[in-house]
Amino acid sequence: MLILKNVNISEHCIYASVPPNLLRNIGTFFSVLHIWKMILCLETHGISFRIQISVKELLDTDVLLKLLFRLPVNYPSALPDISVNSDQLTRAQCMDVKEKLLEQAKKHLSEPMVHDLILWVQQHLKDVIKQPAAVCNEKTTLSKGKEDGIWMLLLHLDHMRAKAKYVKTVEKWASDLRLTGRLMFMGKIILILLQGDRSSIKEYLILQKTSKVDVDSSGKKCKEKMMRVLCETEVQSQHKRFQMFEVKEYSALEELQKEFETAGLTTLFSEFVPSLLK
Known part of the structure; x- marks a missing residue:
């Protein structure tokens, strides 16, 4: 060699x-x-x-x-x-x-x-x-020619050390890209659920991966390296559209589940969220 x-x-x-x-x-x-x-x-x-x-x-x-x-x-x-x-x-x-x-x-x-x-x-x-793709558990099926329409993205974050700054940054990105949805905290679980144009969803993902949004254990600014894309797919007719982007905290899993159910996302919740508690 x-x-x-x-x-x-x-x-x-x-x-x-x-x-x-x-x-x-x-x-x-x-x-x-x-x-x-x-x-x-x-x-x-x-x-x-x-x-x-x-x-x-x-x-x-x-x-x-x-x-x-x-x-x-x-x-x-x-x-x-x-x-x-x-x-x-x-x-x-x-x-x-x-x-x-x-x-x-x-x-x-x-x-x-x-x-x-x-x-x-x-x-x-x-x-x-x-190119548009439907991504769930990082298994992608290409769906060419579907740039139009509203898409949905569910992300899981491992932690936020500089929580206030991180939250403010996410809110700004959502506003700039005209995305609606939720930044959800429940115990140690941190989820970001976004809805919007496909191109805006893609731009958000790039910002999330490439920007220094948090700090490491020494307090130095760092990029998000422990984010997971749980699901990325086109919004279906049974899904409720969020009217704004909100930051919400939940004291129990049932409250978080109700948020998903109200938005017509019961299947999304049952498929991805319970496993995060293990």
Whole structure:
């Protein structure tokens, strides 16, 4: 295994250990692409390397993508295996990005493609992850062509250390994006239930994941890293529309359950909330 922690390392040092057939196909990639960090693993069955790139997403926020390419020995006659990870995207969104990259890779079969794939994801990430999807328990089913209509998002937060500031920030985001719903506290349970345009829901998620909304144990500002998307789906006819965004506290589970039932969300409550008490 050859580990490259400094991208300024002489290319000759890299190429000396790379099989000639693979060298011809990745040389341009190494010389052109700006890479923050790369781990190159020379293996008997090919080459693996990991790349981190920062991509501008909705609201001009930076999304850090971690891409792992595994090139077989007969690359580019055979497609690379690609893995996509990001702390700022859901598992479903990462899968969407991977699928789109593989689709693009098929268009470049038999020719060097990694550099083109990196450029493609930098240019098209917005289009890939803004596609509408219904997400429950992070299992997503794409529902293309349904940008219109009202959507609903249920989030679970592990904690709020700077509660007053956090609550104020959530209220501001909801107001700015014209979202209605509830920020709900019941014991240690913290839930955010939002309704609004699909695009506004997506923008809220990005803000929630990328902004420094809380503080860590030392009091330093930090991003929300322990949020879970419990459900994201289109509002159905039986669901009641919230008229405003409110912050509410409940002393018992029954009170919280009644809030969901009043909004026609009994199934949503029974599917996700009781398990949070375990």
